[in-house]
Amino acid sequence: MSVRHSSSRRFSAAAVLSWRGFFQRFSFVLFVGLAAFLLILTRTQPEAISSLRTHTLDIVAPLLDVLARPALIIEDARVSLRSIVSLRAENKRLYEENRHLIEWQNAVVTLEKENRELRALLKFKTEPRQTYVSARVIADTGGAHARGLIITAGKSDGVREGMAAMTGEGLIGRVIEVGAWSSRVWLISDLNSRIPVMIAETGDRAILAGDNTPQPKLLFLARDASVSGGARVVTSGHGGIFPPNLPIGVLRETEHGTFDVIPAADLGRVTYVRLVDFSLEGGALNPIENKLRAEGKKK
């Protein structure tokens, strides 16, 4: 009896093990198939995948927000501590800067008046109105494979695709996906980022190309361009994605004689971003405007 009992137990244990093995193998095939299906769908139905991604982002954003809080507290404490340590020197510097700014303010008032009068004389088309949305960074995505940020502002806050993402120092990227209350920003250092730029001092044009490293490369700079390291790089306004003259960073000559750009903002430590809608009508090269226009036509 006891022999029969133990053999039946052995049998049931073996059955469970073989069932588990079968399930493991079956689920492996199932999930590999599902992943492959998703990869194909990314190619054939990019809009559906993008929508799925923004919905997932909206669901996960509150969790990421909670996880980002301790980091934010540490960063705030670090900044506060630094400002306390350098309080005296900072105060002196600000005093000097303020004196200079008052001089500038007087000059600006006169220039502004003159500018207004000259524009009126020329019937100059004024720049479109700019709108701003400020947001906090809750995730810094991509690591070595891609470069992006997830921020706490979405459609409900007035964010739309294509808005320029800036910090106090300059341009850092643009909004590429917008959820209900979260959005994804593509940084200028991302491998797929291409921005028409120019050298502020000389007006030479080039393309700023991200390569997932902290310093994006400068491509298609004219051979006869007389530029050197330290020159300021700003947006050129071509393509209709960004307006001209948004500061990006400074030029650096590499060992191989090529140029890359040191971004004005520390792209690895962005805590807050300002999203700016320049209300650009967009050129033929602006993929975002084209997409929005196509969507509008469909409706």
Next chain:
Amino acid sequence: MEVFWQRLDLWLRSALPSFLTLLMTLLEVGAWPLPYSGFVRPALGFIALFYWAAHRPDLFSPMIAFAAGLLSDFLNGGPPGLSALLFTAAHQIIWRQRGFFAGHSFLMLWFGFILAVVPFTLIQWAALGLLNWQVAPLLPVLVQLVLTIVLFPLPCWVFIQTQRVALSSN
């Protein structure tokens, strides 16, 4: 009522490996206040996947590996399905070779992890290059790989303690 609490307790303990893996995947993209953290990140999600697939495959199904990979894809903005595919394949390989990966000294576990994470990272880099039709620089990927290997003991220690405290009687 007591049975209900016991079952809930058991369920929560059983869900710990899955919960920790998804949490690590979220932490991987978190806004860390560290210099260069935006450029290289340790693959925390993969560390969790490796540990639990090797030590508690009974509590860590391929579905969770797939979900963690998909979450990583969605958060990183990469092609959805790629990390999900690699995580599921890695889970299967680690599960089949768990006799080699688990049950030995910590150094052997670390060595096993290196054997798993190096091909995983390189395949991911190559696949992303193929899908984007653009070769991404390898240096940041290698720095990330080294960082992941160096930091492996830290999350691993948390998992070992979790297993000892919460999953030893399971």
